[in-house]
Amino acid sequence: MKKRGILFTSLIIMIVISCTGCVTSSSYLESINIKKYSNTLETALAQTDIKGMVDEYMQTAEGESKNKKAIVIMVDGFRANTIESFYEYGKGIARLAGEGGLYFTQPANIDTDAKIGRGTNMLSIMTGIEPSKMSVMKSSDVKRAEPLSLATSCATKYATGFYTDNINYLEHQLAQELDLIKNVNGFTANAVDDVHKLRDEIVRAVDTKTVVLAAVNDLYLHAGGNYSTRNTDYMKAVINFNSYIEEIMLRISAKTGEDWLMLVTSTFGGEESIVDNKKAHNSTTFLASNKKIENGKFI
Numbered sequence: 001m002k003k004r005g006i007l008f009t010s011l012i013i014m015i016v017i018s019c020t021g022c023v024t025s026s027s028y029l030e031s032i033n034i035k036k037y038s039n040t041l042e043t044a045l046a047q048t049d050i051k052g053m054v055d056e057y058m059q060t061a062e063g064e065s066k067n068k069k070a071i072v073i074m075v076d077g078f079r080a081n082t083i084e085s086f087y088e089y090g091k092g093i094a095r096l097a098g099e100g101g102l103y104f105t106q107p108a109n110i111d112t113d114a115k116i117g118r119g120t121n122m123l124s125i126m127t128g129i130e131p132s133k134m135s136v137m138k139s140s141d142v143k144r145a146e147p148l149s150l151a152t153s154c155a156t157k158y159a160t161g162f163y164t165d166n167i168n169y170l171e172h173q174l175a176q177e178l179d180l181i182k183n184v185n186g187f188t189a190n191a192v193d194d195v196h197k198l199r200d201e202i203v204r205a206v207d208t209k210t211v212v213l214a215a216v217n218d219l220y221l222h223a224g225g226n227y228s229t230r231n232t233d234y235m236k237a238v239i240n241f242n243s244y245i246e247e248i249m250l251r252i253s254a255k256t257g258e259d260w261l262m263l264v265t266s267t268f269g270g271e272e273s274i275v276d277n278k279k280a281h282n283s284t285t286f287l288a289s290n291k292k293i294e295n296g297k298f299i
Contacts (some may be wrong), residue, residue: 075218159186
């Protein structure tokens with residue numbers, strides 16, 4: 001009788017674990033299907049269009065009274081389903097999307113089957129192409145000089161500041177580009193070891209730069225592979241960073257005579273490993289913009 005009871009209990013546990021896995025997958029999809037998004041997963045914007053979008057926005061400055069400037073914050077590990085947790089408070093991303101829009105994007109590395117090391121998927125959004133096509137599959141790989149990343153491309157045209165808590169990117173990937181680019185006198189690139197210092201760098205740069213770019217790995221590190229909203233450390237990091245976005249927004253809104261484009265975007269979404277990145281729910285990266293976007297163009 002005792003053995004039968006143990007067997008029955010084990011069976012129940014197995015069923016619960018099995019069902020929990022199913023619920024987690026479906027509830028994740030449901031949690032991001034909020035009306036606040038301006039598009040659908042089927043019409044998700046290509047994440048790598050951001051490079052062209054920044055250029056398009058900056059080049060329309062002729063004949064206008066305000067100085068156009070741009071800030072782009074790229075966050076590795078900022079899952080779309082976490083937005084629901086703080087959106088109702090109207091701060092940070094919610095304020096940004098309220099001014100422009102909140103959009104589903106497709107991860108730039110969605111066609112990469114091979115496993116990619118930490119931080120290298122940031123290259124997708126920094127360059128506009130798959131890391132695998134540049135032979136950058138692990139953090140120690142050195143990126144080919146071409147195509148130029150968003151940071152270096154902007155540096156050749158505007159007074160640009162690039163700030164990151166991913167020191168490896170600066171030392172291995174971005175450095176290769178900068179070695180070949182000469183006319184970047186107004187370019188500043190700093191790596192810091194703390195997300196609070198990163199916030200400070202961004203805020204200071206708003207006063208001195210025309211284009212401010214940031215690549216953030218803090219949320220990825222806090223997640224430790226667990227991007228569930230039940231991961232307390234991860235969610236604290238998400239909400240904390242959202243408060244930083246709020247601070248930055250308030251800073252640029254107080255600057256008269258300047259018209260700022262502000263974009264916050266995530267890289268690689270979903271619950272699965274990057275090896276499984278062709279699954280539908282891995283299209284749940286997002287872009288929040290203070291300007292409305294239609295068909296990849298600002299309107």
